[in-house]
Amino acid sequence: MAAATDGPTPCHRSVMGEPTTDGRFGEFGGRFVPETLVAACEELEAAFREAWADPAFVAEFETMLRDYGGRPSPLTECRNLSSQLGVRLLVKREDLNHTGSHKINNVIGQALLAQRMGKTRLVAETGAGQHGVATATAAALLGMECKVYMGAVDVDRQALNVFRMRLLGSEVESVQSGSRTLKDAVNEALRDWVATVENTHYCLGSVMGPHPYPWMVRTFHHILGDEAAAQCKDLTGGDPDMVVACVGGGSNAAGIFSGFADGDARLVGVEPAGGAAVGRGVPGVVHGMTSYLMQDEVGQVMEAESISAGLDYPGVGPEHAYLAAIGRAEYPSVTDDEVVEAFTLMSRAEGIIPALECAHALAWIVRAAPEIQGQTVLMNLSGRGDKDVDQMMDVLGMHGLSE
């Protein structure tokens, strides 16, 4: 751990480098899965290392992200919000990717890897439905069978994405156990994988879970951080003053942070107030990893509560716990009310309807604006808000708007 905090040395190692051989980022991470899955995680790690070292695999991945996924995504300077807030706001437009979010990067990577490993079936968990839709999309493209687990609460509030997944040919199972949200969908996907590990790959949607997932998923999202770093340099001549992204499990934040972690930019991961795993700072072990985890006084995992289904997760990826512990990144939280305001603000000021997830990032920027006047702020706009408009009609009480 000391090596990472001592800053650049002659044999410089990236702050967001490879985890230890036992899958640790500092004290976080690991492989806390039932014995049945240990061998599958080891097999996956070996396959990923081998594939990622193969230029042909990387070329296929990058080509597919370009020709099918629509990469690179643009960097947009938000002039209206910039003048309103007194900062220079740049947004990385992951909302413009195929399927509407950054999730496609990871899913293409994992689906190609699964095929390479001879797996014929994908299972996935989803919260807001973005990862589920992305997985269903990759499965359709590559001719794989796919089953997506989604908490019953989320099935209700994200009906459009449920239909999208079914339209794409995937089975969607509404999970009725526990709090019936994302954490329970993860449990159910793990239970499926325990039973089907021989022909099935668990296409995990965030930088969480057992080793190698946190590292592998982040690696598939490096492309967005690398693009953003190059685009910022072209536009402003260097790194921004700060990089801001929302954090549930933390995949979009990990992707964009990875482009800047070895520089001087301040890294800010914004959690929902009702799902502030890092903010509460209690280590725990669930879903295959040691990380910060919202739990009660005896260690039962608590239900996260957020207006955004995609951030409704009581844990956080272990690398974020590490970045917080060493002080490289900070993890403030915002309330649902602030998020709703930011959602409306971005829609009206820039003509961009953001996903509720990334509205968290903007909400923090709005709150912090008085203290960061004149700074260049890069925000990851990780997904588009179309999936949220139905829910927001209820929240905003604008059913009569069109009349």
Added chain:
Amino acid sequence: MSEASPADRAGTFGALETHLRARRDSGAKLLVPYVTGGYQGWQRAVEAAAAAGADAIEIGVPFSDPVMDGPVIQQASTAALADGATPASVLEEARELDTGVPHAVMTYYNLCHHQGHERFASALLDAGVCAAILPDLPYVEAGPWLEAAAETGLEAILLAAPTTPEHRLADLCGASRGFVYAVGLLGVTGERTALARTATQIAARCLAVTDRPVLTGVGIGSPSQAVEACEVSDGVIIGSAVVRTLMSDGPEAVGELVASYRTALDHG
């Protein structure tokens, strides 16, 4: 084979393993029912199971995210949690039990991690529990827990799965205490209509590398399946069948169910 603990070298085992070895060496097939602690009537179910011929009892401490459990045990865990069950309340009730057979706790690692390994192990021992099973803590991550349990005197039971590679199996069986829990199939807890072929394979692989008792669990749904599993293993763990009976027919019916397994195992 694998490294032997000081206790192993001295030929002294914990209370659970001593009991199970003696029963096995007398020719009996071992029967270990699982009951979800904190579920209404669970203490009477445990006592009925013991009276009906169980060799040890596995007590579930309900956890919010039971990733290795199928629908039946999930339902019981959720109901127990809703009734206010906590690790402390279940252990308090476990302390009151007088069954004459050893008790093991089955729960998930975060409850142990949260309390601290030593304190967790001590709390179990204080409640008269002599062993623990943590199904989401695999052997590769279990080092610190195994050390703490050994120091405290609690028997830490490890699970071996059909997918456990040969190079790890002997070490795993060597490091387990109490018995080796052979996971009978690829899947979570719950009864199946037929015994999986993997059940006999994994038990046989374990028995080839250890003289510790090997019990097969996960997926055993009838006395005849238990008999079949015992053709290659030292005994069986029955969980979902017991919990289903407790939930539908109450604690006394659990005694009848366990008796039917006992009879089948004793008379083949």
